[in-house]
Amino acid sequence: xxxxxxxxxxxRTRVRFAIALTWVALLTxxxxxAHVLSASDPVVPSFGWTAAPWVLALMMASLVAYGVGxxxxxxxxxxxxxxxxxxxxxxxxxxxxxxxxxxxLFSPLDPLGTALFSAHMVQHESMMLIAAPLLVMGRxxxxxxxxxxxxxxxxxxxxxxxxxxxxxxxxxxLPLVAWLLHAMAxxxxxxxxxxxxxxxxxxxxxxxxxxxxxxALLFWWxxxxxxxxxxxxxHAMLSLFTTMVHTGALGALITLAPGLWYPLYVEPCxxxxxxxxxxxxxxxxIMWVPAATAYLAGGLAIAARWLTxxxxxxxxxxxxxxxxxxGTR
Numbered sequence: 244x245x246x247x248x249x250x251x252x253x254x255r256t257r258v259r260f261a262i263a264l265t266w267v268a269l270l271t272x273x274x275x276x277a278h279v280l281s282a283s284d285p286v287v288p289s290f291g292w293t294a295a296p297w298v299l300a301l302m303m304a305s306l307v308a309y310g311v312g313x314x315x316x317x318x319x320x321x322x323x324x325x326x327x328x329x330x331x332x333x334x335x336x337x338x339x340x341x342x343x344x345x346x347x348l349f350s351p352l353d354p355l356g357t358a359l360f361s362a363h364m365v366q367h368e369s370m371m372l373i374a375a376p377l378l379v380m381g382r383x384x385x386x387x388x389x390x391x392x393x394x395x396x397x398x399x400x401x402x403x404x405x406x407x408x409x410x411x412x413x414x415x416x417l418p419l420v421a422w423l424l425h426a427m428a429x430x431x432x433x434x435x436x437x438x439x440x441x442x443x444x445x446x447x448x449x450x451x452x453x454x455x456x457x458x459a460l461l462f463w464w465x466x467x468x469x470x471x472x473x474x475x476x477x478h479a480m481l482s483l484f485t486t487m488v489h490t491g492a493l494g495a496l497i498t499l500a501p502g503l504w505y506p507l508y509v510e511p512c513x514x515x516x517x518x519x520x521x522x523x524x525x526x527x528x529i530m531w532v533p534a535a536t537a538y539l540a541g542g543l544a545i546a547a548r549w550l551t552x553x554x555x556x557x558x559x560x561x562x563x564x565x566x567x568x569x570g571t572r
Contacts, residue, residue, distance in 0.1 A: 337381025
């Protein structure tokens with residue numbers, strides 16, 4: 244009993260520490276620190292692993308909270324094999340999404356993005372097309388809630404059930420709203436003025452990363468989440484197809500542009516021996532083909548799920564055995 248009490252106390256301490264780190268990270272200026280160009284930097288930045296302290300704290304807090312919540316839910320959940328497989332699938336998806344986001348933010352890809360537009364494009368697409376859908380598939384919100392102390396869970400439950408919050412979330416999570424926000428973030432941030440401002444100003448770059456990730460999470464939640472606001476399979480396929488079209492169009496515009504959209508890349512590209520226009524064309528091509536293919540793959544996966552659901556009742560009806568009331572065939 245003493246050991247159990249100590250274990251529970253230690254768990255509460257870890258949860259409170261993770262929550263405290265999360266709030267500190269959220270409330271401290273410069274939390275979403277991203278690598279930017281500055282006049283004092285060399286033309287070619289050093290390409291190493293970078294970990295802004297508060298971003299790292301936020302990432303670790305989310306990981307610890309998910310682990311604690313997962314353990315609690317597993318101890319309270321069904322022992323059946325199917326439930327265990329579902330929980331394991333969610334855990335694997337969250338781990339993959341978390342790792343993808345960590346690589347995008349902390350790996351040499353981040354400083355390389357200040358020298359090469361194509362590397363910057365890989366970073367953004369990794370956040371939106373790898374990390375975001377996997378995090379959504381990991382169902383983290385419910386797991387994080389279970390990482391909180393009981394009193395905090397009750398208060399949070401009361402908050403999300405209030406009329407004001409319900410109306411706000413209902414409006415924000417409308418499929419069309421999520422689609423529009425994601426599209427606006429993509430097109431607006433690739434306008435030359437805004438994109439170059441993100442290369443120069445720290446807070447603008449942080450806002451760019453946050454808007455890409457948050458709108459992508461909302462978009463994928465309406466497409467692949469299991470909440471009440473999830474679209475039907477038909478509407479989800481339409482959202483993915485139209486997103487594939489407009490992102491492909493943006494990628495084509497960047498690829499086929501006769502001149503440079505982002506002149507700030509001229510010096511670092513030249514220092515690396517890379518033609519700036521060719522680098523821009525490669526970045527546009529990354530958005531045009533691989534990124535659009537990812538949306539297409541998501542649409543095909545939903546189409547396969549829809550066909551499977553339709554075929555199961557048909558097969559069940561076809562192979563049903565009619566048994567008379569007397570029990571004889």
